[in-house]
Amino acid sequence: MPEKEEKERELKAAFVQHLPERIASIKGDWSRLNSSEWDHSRLKSLYQKVQGLTGASGQYGLISLSESSFSLEVYLNTLIGIDNPLSTDQEETGSTLINAMKHEVDLIRSKSGIDQPEERLIYLLHSNREIAPGLTDVLEEHDCTVLSFNHPDDVEGEVQRRLPNVLILDAEFLPHIGLLNRELAIQQERHKTQVDIVCLSQSRDLEQRLLALRSGVDAYYLTPINTQELVDNIIELASPKHESYRILVVEDDQSQADFAASILKKSGMKTLAITDPMKVIDALDKFRPDLILMDLYMPNASGTELTTIIREHPDFIMTPIVFLSGEQDTDKQLQALSVGGDDFLSKPIRPRHLISTISNRVERARILEKKRHYPSARDPVTGLYNRRHFYEKLDALTTDTEQRNTLGGVLYITLHEGSEGNKPVEFDRFMATLGNHIMEVLEEQDIASRIDETSIAIVVLRPHQKNIIALGEKISARIQELKNGNKHTPHIGIAFIHKEGINASELMANASAACAEIQHSTQMMKIYETGDGLTAPSKQATLPTLLKQALQENGFQLLFRALGHPHKAEPEVYELKLRLRLPDGKQLGNAEIISLANEEGLATQVSQWLVERALITLEEKRVEGKQISLLVELASSTIFQNTITEWLKKQLRARQMVGFGLIFEYRIADLSANLKVSKQHFSELRDMGIKIALSRYGASNAAIKVLQYLHADYVHIAGPVLEAADKEVSEIIEQIHQSNAKIILPARSEPASITPLWRDSADLVPIISGTTRH
Known part of the structure; x- marks a missing residue:
């Protein structure tokens, strides 16, 4: 990919x-x-x-x-x-x-494979300060019931009635939860269950951390807290352990095997005891144990021999093996462990010790198994986080800026001059050194990542904008030290989270654009501002600047407007519309963007950007086994410039697709400039499986002739035509259907104003989700 x-x-x-x-x-x-x-x-x-x-x-x-x-x-x-x-x-x-x-x-x-949370009871003991913004709302979104308290005594009384799955408390209550802890211990023993305690703190004081540890706290979080990360951990703590541990006991002495199995069964584990070591492999395949508890000395096959054989089985390489034997010789114990054993327990053993050891080993193995299925969160060269981990943290940061009392931002560091011609080993060595220098100046909550071969990004939280700039200056100074004696020239771009609704993609694009702005200058660092990354002449006009920037940085928003009909079983069709957010919060709509693109000579780039997004969407839906159609309005100038057809063929070949599912829409008035070229273009599109729609169809005699000449598959009726008298409407509908075209009605602020004749004759009408569904 x-x-x-x-x-x-x-x-x-x-x-x-x-x-x-x-x-x-x-x-x-x-x-x-x-x-x-x-x-x-x-x-x-x-x-x-x-x-x-x-x-x-x-x-x-x-x-x-x-x-x-x-x-x-x-x-x-x-x-x-x-x-x-x-x-x-x-x-x-x-x-x-x-x-x-x-x-x-x-x-x-x-x-997407993300597990849905089960309903859980959470007690929240907090003061008036909000350490984790939006925590209650997010927990409730995950189907948790959250009860809030302002005093430990209130929690103590509620604990006597029912136990929560998790108790979350503000660290300022730690000195005052002695009685609450005692009541928790009593109720946990009575109900044979465990309540996990999560502590949220604003202090890095070691004494407070020790107090939390001694108070039985299971998880300790320092501000600034990533609310989603905290919620994920709380959900994991609150989730029940549905599956009992499965333990295979291999012991040639029947009484010893039964004794060990009975102890483990009483603690809630499932066991299978076998006394013939030659049946171990069959038992492994049938029972699929989480852990093997095995004697060292047995007839026919010893524990070390069986361990060697088990470790050759690919499904049981990670399965813990614990030896339980009367062997007291340390050298022989070590020899047993050296062939693949995980622990050695000496007989006789106390039941509590046996249960504890096995539980810990199984839990540790499960954690390792989870990690084995996910790539390392670290880049092997720089030691920084990998890109996916970085994006997850950045997206969490941009999710809710309103309730956070700190400012977020991204520092984007790119190597420009001379970096491409360097030997890979030398370049990796420089990146590793740069990564070490960056880690030395970061705070605990900062996340730094190698984004690509020549770029590093850092997501930061600070009390004020000046603190983020100071970090950039500190990194810049470190880079200056590294520049002595080598040819690499890094530059730093900074972008702040300064508005609602900005997402991780936009923030990264802004920081990257600021970095690109200074790549050919001696300036080491720049804060993002509108127009960065564009040439100087482009910065003189605001709207053209924003349009070019959106093309460079994937800055367009996309809207999917459903089209259907209450009484017709059409396949799912969506209008794919562009939208561009302006600095003042206003929006440029699809029609305005196309007009502006034509004026600025960017119609081809905008059309290709939109078609590429449509292809990506169709590709994803194909993988899901869904069939949809996308109605995409393109600039008619791309027909006369012949800039779409060959490009589109290459796109389809690269994706191993045909154009089925695409409906290209063109303004009918624009096509009259050269109908012959338009007809040839439409023929080439049909060969690729793409259908054609004519927009702003005015239903005049000229429009009818254009429709009949071009053989379009759809016509998108112009708004004023909807106001025509019923007799005229009937004639228009008949002419369209005689041309084998389908009718699409435009969106109206008052859908009820559309006459029944139009509504019943149309093939596709706009649908507003939540009010009208087809």
Whole structure:
């Protein structure tokens, strides 16, 4: 897979990982909006957050979520400008749309293999300060029941009634939980269960950490806390251990075998005891144990011989083997361990010691097995984190900027001059040195990663913007030291999380653009500003600048608008629309972007960008076994410049696809400039399996002739034509159907205003998720 697509895949995985937190943030904002005095600025902030989710979902090809999010976006837009608090019906409508988004997120995460959390009871003992922003909301999104308390005595009383799965407490309560701990111990013994304790702290004081350890704390978190990471750990602690440990006991003495098996059974483990060592391999295949408890000296085959044979079996290389024997000779014990044993226990052994040793060994083996199935989180050359781990942390950071009391940002470091011609060994040595220098100046919460061969990125949290700049200056000074005597010239670009709705992809693109801006200068570091990464003339006009920047940095948002019909079983069709967010929070729509692209000579680049996204989406849906069609409006100028056809053929060959599922839409008025060339172009597209639609169809005599000449598959009716009288509408519909074309109706602010004649004759009409479904 090309590195560009691999990066996008990793960014998408990180985005999907943190979707529950994004929905929780939106749900929390909606609740706060309704529970307090009407706040226009809060509504605007929520609207921008939803806009960002809509666009990012579309960009990653999450069609249903983009559609649901867009429905909420449209609804919120209708509320902007009102001065009165919402009615009950309005509140319920917003909540219903948010729940629809949550449902789509659950489906997405289920398909991606991310386990859905089970309902769990969490007690939260906290002060007025918020150490982990949005913690309660995110836990509730994971189907946890969260009860909040402000005093240890209140928790103690509740513990007497029922035990939680996890107790989360603010570190300031540590000196005052003696009685609570005693009550927890009593209830845990009574109910034969365990309550895990998680402590959240703002202090790095060692005495406090020791106090937490002595108070039975299982997990200790320091600020700034990554809420999603904390929630993931809490969910893991709260999850029940459904499967009992499976222990295979191999002992030639029947009484000894039964004794060991009975002890383990009483502790909840499943056991299989065999006294014939020659039957071990059959038992392994049938029982599939988590651990083998084996005697050292047995007839026919010793424990060391069996261990050697077991380790040759690929399925049991990682299965722990514990020897239980009366052998007291240390050398012989070590010899037994050297052939693949994991531990040696001497007879006689206390039951508690046996249970503890086996439990620890099985748990450790399970942890190692998990790690074995995931790539290392570290880059082997630099020692920094790998790209996927970095993207997950960055996406978590960008999920909810509103409730965090620290500023986030990205430092992007790239080697430019002279780096390509260096020998790989020499270059790797330099990158390793650079990685070491970077790690020396980072704080505990910072995440640094090697993004590609020549680039390193760092995600940071600091109290103020000046602290992030100071870190950049410190790294720049270290780089200056490294430059002495070698030809590598790194540059640093910095981008801050300064607005709602910005995602990890946009933030990385901004930092990279700032870095690119200074690659041919003596300047070592630059803070991102609009226009970075473009040539000087491009910076003079704001909209052209933003358009070029969006092309360079994948800065467009994508919308998926569903098309269907309540009474016709058409396959799933979606309009794929571009949107570009402006610095003032406003948006450029699809039609405006195409017009601007034509003016700036960028129609080919914009059209190719959009088609490439459509192909990626169709490819993903094909893997899922789904068949959809995408209606994509392209600039007609690409026909006359002949810049799409050959490029598209190469794209389809590279992806081993045909164009089935693509519907290219062109403005009918633009095609009249050269109908002959247009017809030839459409013929080439049809050969690739692509269908044709004519947009802004005015239904004039000239339009009918163009339709009949070009043999388009669809016509997208122009808005004013919907207002025609029924007699004229009947004639238009008949002419279109006689040309073997299907009818697509445009979106209307009031769908009910569309006459029944149009509605019944249309093949595809816009559908708003959550209100009308086909």
